[in-house]
Amino acid sequence: MSNKPDLLHGVPEIPAGSVPHANGCDQSCFLGERPDPLSYKEAIQTVKNWFRANSLWVIAYGTGCGSIELRPLGTARFDMERFGIAMRPTPRQSNVLIISGYLSIKSLKRVIRVYEQMPSPKWVVGLGSCTINGGMYWDSYATMKVLDLYLPVDVYIAGCMPRPEALIGGFKELMRMIKNGETKGYIDYIERLDWYRENQKQIIKDWDLPDYSW
Amino acid sequence: MSLAIKIAWSLLNVLVAIAYGLVTYGVVRKTMARIQGRIGPPIYQPFIDLGKVIFLRTATSHGVMFFLGPIFRFVGGVGLFLVLPVIVGVPALENFSFNGDLLLAMYFMFFGSLGMALGAAEGGHPHSPIGIGRGLSQMTSFELPFGLAVVALISVGGSFSVTEIVQRQQELGGVLGWNLFQQPFAAAAAFLALLGMNMYPPFNIVGAPQEIPVGPPTEYNAVFQSLMMSGRSIFAIAKTVMFMDLFLGGATSIPEAFLKTFCIYMWTVFVGAVFPRFRTEQSIRFFLGWPTLAGVVAVLLPLF
Numbered sequence: 240m241s242n243k244p245d246l247l248h249g250v251p252e253i254p255a256g257s258v259p260h261a262n263g264c265d266q267s268c269f270l271g272e273r274p275d276p277l278s279y280k281e282a283i284q285t286v287k288n289w290f291r292a293n294s295l296w297v298i299a300y301g302t303g304c305g306s307i308e309l310r311p312l313g314t315a316r317f318d319m320e321r322f323g324i325a326m327r328p329t330p331r332q333s334n335v336l337i338i339s340g341y342l343s344i345k346s347l348k349r350v351i352r353v354y355e356q357m358p359s360p361k362w363v364v365g366l367g368s369c370t371i372n373g374g375m376y377w378d379s380y381a382t383m384k385v386l387d388l389y390l391p392v393d394v395y396i397a398g399c400m401p402r403p404e405a406l407i408g409g410f411k412e413l414m415r416m417i418k419n420g421e422t423k424g425y426i427d428y429i430e431r432l433d434w435y436r437e438n439q440k441q442i443i444k445d446w447d448l449p450d451y452s453w
Numbered sequence: 454m455s456l457a458i459k460i461a462w463s464l465l466n467v468l469v470a471i472a473y474g475l476v477t478y479g480v481v482r483k484t485m486a487r488i489q490g491r492i493g494p495p496i497y498q499p500f501i502d503l504g505k506v507i508f509l510r511t512a513t514s515h516g517v518m519f520f521l522g523p524i525f526r527f528v529g530g531v532g533l534f535l536v537l538p539v540i541v542g543v544p545a546l547e548n549f550s551f552n553g554d555l556l557l558a559m560y561f562m563f564f565g566s567l568g569m570a571l572g573a574a575e576g577g578h579p580h581s582p583i584g585i586g587r588g589l590s591q592m593t594s595f596e597l598p599f600g601l602a603v604v605a606l607i608s609v610g611g612s613f614s615v616t617e618i619v620q621r622q623q624e625l626g627g628v629l630g631w632n633l634f635q636q637p638f639a640a641a642a643a644f645l646a647l648l649g650m651n652m653y654p655p656f657n658i659v660g661a662p663q664e665i666p667v668g669p670p671t672e673y674n675a676v677f678q679s680l681m682m683s684g685r686s687i688f689a690i691a692k693t694v695m696f697m698d699l700f701l702g703g704a705t706s707i708p709e710a711f712l713k714t715f716c717i718y719m720w721t722v723f724v725g726a727v728f729p730r731f732r733t734e735q736s737i738r739f740f741l742g743w744p745t746l747a748g749v750v751a752v753l754l755p756l757f
């Protein structure tokens with residue numbers, strides 16, 4: 240952890256071998272920090288983090304049985320909108336990707352594309368034991384087992400399946416982490432893209448994704 | 454009043470209108486939540502959302518027109534607001550209204566959406582053109598009753614100037630002097646068209662989140678989105694100011710202006726809270742039906 244760049248103190252270095260973008264924009268574009276001269280100041284960073292934590296936009300995408308538990312969050316009983324959490328239907332406008340349960344290898348491809356298209360800073364929430372260790376699909380040929388190997392997960396919510404209260408608890412934890420500047424998964428993904436790619440390619444046999452889905 | 458001071462006042466008006474639009478949107482979200490039995494987000498939630506998207510960094514680019522789309526939309530909203538007098542008789546709040554501003558206002562109402570259509574289409578996302586197609590066809594159909602209502606107002610009032618239309622209503626005096634009661638058919642056509650303009654249900658097919666993820670803005674994020682959010686709020690306020698001037702006799706004081714615009718805006722929200730969504734052809738049929746008929750009656754009635 241120690242050699243990871245510190246978000247509180249400026250823009251991290253761009254790792255060697257970054258994928259250049261057609262517009263002359265490399266991976267640093269996704270590191271999330273607008274290069275403004277004030278960004279070294281912790282105060283500004285704190286304000287930014289406060290805004291980010293209080294306006295979490297979740298991409299409406301469900302992978303496993305856990306996505307059933309996402310729906311009640313919008314209803315009167317649980318009402319996630321009171322925390323500023325809203326569902327967005329497009330990855331371009333979302334900050335949080337919830338992997339809601341088992342993730343089939345087919346979906347993993349789509350999830351990778353969606354994750355890479357989201358603007359930084361972005362966070363991944365693993366919902367249910369299936370994302371932690373495979374859960375009751377631990378010996379399935381069709382699902383991935385440990386989500387951490389393929390995407391940088393910030394918060395895990397254990398259970399099979401976790402109740403909506405647990406999900407709200409997970410969101411609260413994520414908000415706390417964002418406010419404290421503890422979430423660096425999206426930086427890790429850029430820094431160790433090769434490692435993630437290797438793992439992804441190991442289980443996606445018919446790999447046909449671009450170098451990076453801009 | 455010198456031009457420099459006038460520009461400064463207008464800038465201030467625009468900023469206030471944006472903030473007011475955002476607060477209104479917060480109130481709308483809260484209202485919808487309460488109607489659905491939820492607690493709902495705080496009223497200042499749109500400000501948090503706006504702040505967040507401004508701090509985001511985008512790496513998507515699809516060409517020049519893609520950048521210009523949200524700017525056109527924003528300019529359309531600001532332009533519409535700037536040609537309308539908020540309070541007639543108070544120079545600081547009259548913005549840049551002039552003779553014939555009603556024509557320019559009608560033009561600005563289309564301008565933003567057209568720019569947005571060009572920009573979003575360049576995004577190349579298949580859902581954007583679908584949203585645009587739906588949006589423009591719906592817009593064309595509600596422009597008809599609204600246009601007829603405006604023609605009726607112009608022919609009765611004999612003026613293209615919003616200021617003169619407001620003065621005429623205020624000279625007639627009292628609530629009954631408003632065009633809402635003087636020309637009920639024109640008012641009916643226009644207020645039904647407003648339902649389509651504000652794009653709350655049943656006319657929110659344009660940005661249907663389920664089948665065509667938010668429609669035209671699908672590809673926009675970060676600064677683009679912040680421009681669109683502020684553009685939408687000022688556009689909403691400009692439209693309500695226009696309706697206040699045309700039908701509710703304008704305003705004589707600032708609290709009155711706030712109250713009237715808020716009531717006009719909430720009319721569409723309350724209708725939206727209880728209706729499901731129309732399909733595109735259903736909404737077109739709706740606008741070409743009773744609202745257009747009311748508009749035709751409003752235009753023909755003074756002839757007899």
Ligand code: SF4
Nearest residue numbers: 340341367369399400
């Ligand atoms: S953790 Fe349980 S409920 Fe969740 S996806 Fe896996 S099997 Fe389904």
